[in-house]
Amino acid sequence: MAQRSLRPEMRRAAKEAPVGDAIMSARDLSVHYGAFQAVRDVNLSFYENRITALIGPSGCGKSTVLRCMNRMNDLIPIARVSGEVLYHNHNIYGPNIDPVEVRRRIGMVFQKPNPFPKSIYDNVAWGAKINGYRGSMDDLVERSLTQAALWNEVKDKLKDSGLSLSGGQQQRLCIARAIAIQPDVILMDEPASALDPISTLKIEDLMQELTRNYTIVIVTHNMQQAARSSDFTAYFSVGEDRAGYLVEYGPTHEVFTNPKDPKTEDYITGRVG
Amino acid sequence: MSSLPTPKNREAIFTDRLSARKRRGMIFRNVCLAMTIFGVLSLGALLYDTIGSAFTWAAVEEREVRGRVQPNVVQTWSLWEGIYNRDELQRLTAENYPEAEFRFFSWVNINFLTNFPSRFPELSGFRSPLIGSLMVIGITALLSFPIGTGAAIFLEEYGTKGWISRIIETNIANLAGVPSIIYGLLGLTIFVRGAGGLTGGQTVLAGAFTMTLLSLPIIIVAARESIRAVPPSQRQAALALGATRWETTYSHVLPSALPGILTGTILAMSRAIGETAPLITIGALTYVAFDPSGARDIFTVMPIQIFNWVTLPQATFHNLASAGIVVLLSILLTMNGIAIVIRRKTERTW
DSSP: OOOGGGSHHHHHHHTTSOOOOEEEEEEEEEEEETTEEEEEEEEEEEETTOEEEEEOSTTSSHHHHHHHTTTGGGGSTTEEEEEEEEETTEETTSTTOOHHHHHHHEEEEOSSOOOOSSBHHHHHHHHHHHTTOOSOHHHHHHHHHHHTTOHHHHTTOTTSBGGGSOHHHHHHHHHHHHHHTOOSEEEEESTTTTSOHHHHHHHHHHHHHHTTTOEEEEEOSOHHHHHHHOSEEEEEEEOTTSOEEEEEEEEHHHHHHSOSSHHHHHHHTTSOO | OOSSOOOSOOSSOOOOOHHHHHHHHHHHHHHHHHHHHHHHHHHHHHHHHHHHHHEEEEEEEEEEETTEEEEEEEEEEEHHHHHHSHHHHHHHHHHHOTTOEEEEEESSSHHHHHSOOOSSTTTOOOHHHHHHHHHHHHHHHHHHHHHHHHHHHIIIIISOOSHHHHHHHHHHHHHTTSOHHHHHHHHIIIIIIITHHHHOSSBHHHHHHHHHHHHHHHHHHHHHHHHHTSOHHHHHHHHTTTOOHHHHIIIIIHHHHHHHHHHHHHHHHHHHHTOOHHHHHTTOOSOOOSOOOSTTSBOOOHHHHHHHHHHSSSHHHHHHHHHHHHHHHHHHHHHHHHHHHHHHHTOOOO
């Protein structure tokens, strides 16, 4: 796969195309954990086939916001979400929306690689199977693993356990698993933070490749990663009341070269956080 | 004292008194060792006693029973006594029982496993209690495994974690500690008297239902523990693929938790197979000279038969009781061994 040509410098030109409609947006999104307000009034849009990075210091609520995007916060009993999250202008917190349907359209890759303790093949095929995939499963598995830049490494051992792979390979397997059900949006929660630099680079290259078909939202602690791989950046901070809020949001090169808010500048220049 | 140089960066004065601290550690180590030795010795004494009484040296005469010549054990000595003191015992036999032959006599033998209990100890067997126990435990396992697993799944995966769930949790944990005779009284009321039409009274089925009640709390607690040990990241991974709660549980949580659930079930079964009190309470018999014809027939179980033999005055029946204990312990050890193998084979690090 011609990954090198997709390094960020080369990519800038490719992304000159005008930004399309927002595929998802948060409207006045607030999250409480019990009595504690974790996130306050976030307004944010994610654009089709673009990568949006959420950055900010620990505890600023960026992972919480990410988990709101496919209702993974529903799994935390004390979490309460207010405001709206629009997906193609449908509020995914609306009364008639089943979170299962939401998650089938908005996939997720987690911080720590979490393949199922099943074969590599079954890891990829399971999601498609339960969602009623009608086509050839072998083709889908091959296609998904190829898109996740893992096929060449595992094509001879598809029956091996997913847990037998290295950390970086496991994370790409998780990405293959996520794209096998062909969602619209892939949420990535610090997908490379548990990986070594080389695996990290592979994941970043892979993200660029995936933007052809998918919209990606990534939470990262690594500002270079945000700078070199994202199209938009949202900077979150923690307020006096310990609630996270959105400080600044815009195209990545603007946020990094010409931040409007002094807090953003302090953070990206390494003075805080 | 120390061969290492004193650390340079010292602001405060330290008197580390290392040898006193190590001495204290040594005392605790030795106390723990003594406790371990106590436990091992008690177990050893139990085995020594039981084995010595199940495998004996005996003075055996012959007598005719129902037209067939059968051995008649007139006196027995423990295995260990015979090993150390064989000549003396031989002399005693020749002196006291001139007709008798002095030889090794194993009370655990083919006859013991295939005969029904009898008034002649040498002919007496363990067949009906063995079959009765296996039937009761078989039915108990078939009932309590699905019920216990189902309850554990509901409590862990579906139930909300509120005060109701905490009350239920505490209650189940307490039920696991309720004396078994109370389950016997419950079983007598519900399954023998109340549902006598279904169970047929004091039958295998009533016994199995009672044992199910007894094992359920243990199985539920064990199953909940192993379901809880499945990392949340596995559930999140499945749910994030658009799986329903049930698909997640069935395909990912249960397969990972199953070894733990099976282990818990087997351990609960090995507790149940040794239970006497609840089955006496529901009216299991002490003397059964036939195979139970089905689940709705009267029965006895191994511990009841053992108890029955122990209460008889003749010494040779006590040897039979020991033989019964050897069989019961062998079955228990086999079950626990299976549980260990299952756990070993499926150990997983996430």
